[in-house]
Amino acid sequence: MSDAALVEAHDLTKVFGGQGSVIGRALAQAGLAPKARGVRAVDGVTFSIARGEVLGVVGESGCGKSTLGRMIAGLMEPTSGEIRRDGQTHHTRGLDRQMIFQDPFSSLNPRMRVSDLIGEAPRVHRIVSPDDFRGYVDGLMERCGIDPLYRDRFAHQFSGGQRQRIGIARALAVEPELLVCDEAVSALDVSIQAQIVNLFMELKDELGLTYLFISHDLGVVRHVSDRILVMYLGRVVESGPADALFDDPAHPYSRALIDGVPRLDRRRVVYEPIKGDIPSPLDPPSGCHFHPRCPVATERCRSEAPLLREIAPGRLSACHLHDETSP
């Protein structure tokens, strides 16, 4: 991985559950009950984000993208694997990594005034002196497009878009280097969504921020991202530069995902979607997780999980098909 990487994640895995209750464990040990199985929400994910880069993560519900984001933001400990920042392993929760959440309604404390929502963390961490406090908060509010006159209002007095701006100002207040945006614009109306996406891009240029941008909205992800990770049931199935990946997806899943996106310039489409539901992460299919829905699956895909390997400079894909097409 390059020296300029701000964050490197190596073989990150997160397993939920699998412990079972005391009784369940005892019964399992006695062979009277099946052993409780964990959900591998994120399964051996390796990637890096360069400083100033926007890495988009796409995938359907249950693919582990939010869990990945939370681990990178330091809100959740990985079960195994490590996250390095600037080459150092990093175990403490870092102020330098902040998260923007999807729901601007539930991620702001309804009993706190805006100035406290934004100002609490920098005050506690002594990022700002008490004398400068007011100016600091006002500056952040202004930067994020909230009138500082509203500093004493509560979150419920704002619209969805305004609340998301408060969430962004709050994240910026501790001067982070990395912002993890988990579906940060998905709940917003189209015209408001454009405003927030623009704010993210402006902040990136002004403050030199790095983003992990998680969304199921492929249009928005393509617009903002430099590189993309496509996830399916906890694993990365493809990664690469945004334009190359969108123009010519290599993995059958990425192709299905990208072809399925409705676009303004596609009229009177006859939809021919990929078949089948997203399998339960509790009981993922054997071999390649995608094989039951894959139009080109073979016998080998049922038994053997394909490895992620380089198919072109900077592009990785995990599919057995690449073995056959390349020498």
Add this chain to the structure above:
Amino acid sequence: MTTSVLDIRGLCTSFLTSAGEVLALDKVTLSVERGEVLALVGESGSGKTITGFSINGLLSPPGRVTAGEVLLNGTDLLGLEPEALRNVRGRKVAMIFQDPMMTLNPVLRIDTQMTDALRAHERLSRKAALSRAIEALAEVGIAAPEARVRAYPHQLSGGMRQRVAIAIALLHGPDVVIADEPTTALDVTIQGQILSVVQRLCRERGTSLIWITHDLAVVAGIADRIAVMYAGRIVEQGPVDDILDRPKHPYTRGLIDSVPSPGAKGGLLHQIKGRMPPLTELPDGCAFAPRCPRRTERCAKRPELDGSPTGREWRCFHPLEASA
């Protein structure tokens, strides 16, 4: 106009609030022809859902329809007695909601819900109703319908629940289906499946569809005509290509430009300044004027719909030219 299945004329709906009477729908006029897909597009609070509810008589107080007509094959639904309306609702006009859990009863099995719906409108034996239900599930692409029909809603995935909701909506072969953001909560691949099912069934049966959504991209793929709503008023309507390629209303233009397109990567998206005013604080003139780049003094007066109701209509004093 004789071919239109559903004709909505001058529909006004208002809510009585502590701040006075709020007009949620302001003279909404729409028509849907047989087999046509009409998309009703707007942001939150534009009145698109209220339009669906008003058509179907699902408004609950303090909301009420204050004026207008909803003609289904020539009969005014608004004038019907509750009994007669029940006969129409679900049978002639069906609805699909954003959240399938809103249509499905969580404590009843799918078979109970489907046979109840069937037997509410038709004289059928339980057995016949059950086989009709299984048939309907198979049609919306549910695998192993004989087994799934005995499941409870929570045992199905979101996409499957939405298919069940669609199967129920189509049980009686309605003339019009009103679909209110039916794919918004679903993943892209599942959305594609739902779109394909709805598209196929409506085409095969000649069912008209009113597709309510905020997502212009979905609309581009499925709709024949588009009506754009803003603050309770229709601001523009017309054939899909005209609206998306040659919008006349600045709001429509703004909406289209706000959608990220593959061409303009990384640049700033076009944004419409500000946000929709609350319905209690609407300006007297054009509701969009405070956010509009083209406003003049004239916009302090209220624009009426211009153009022809059968072709294109727009509500603007300064419509954009085709070259834009």
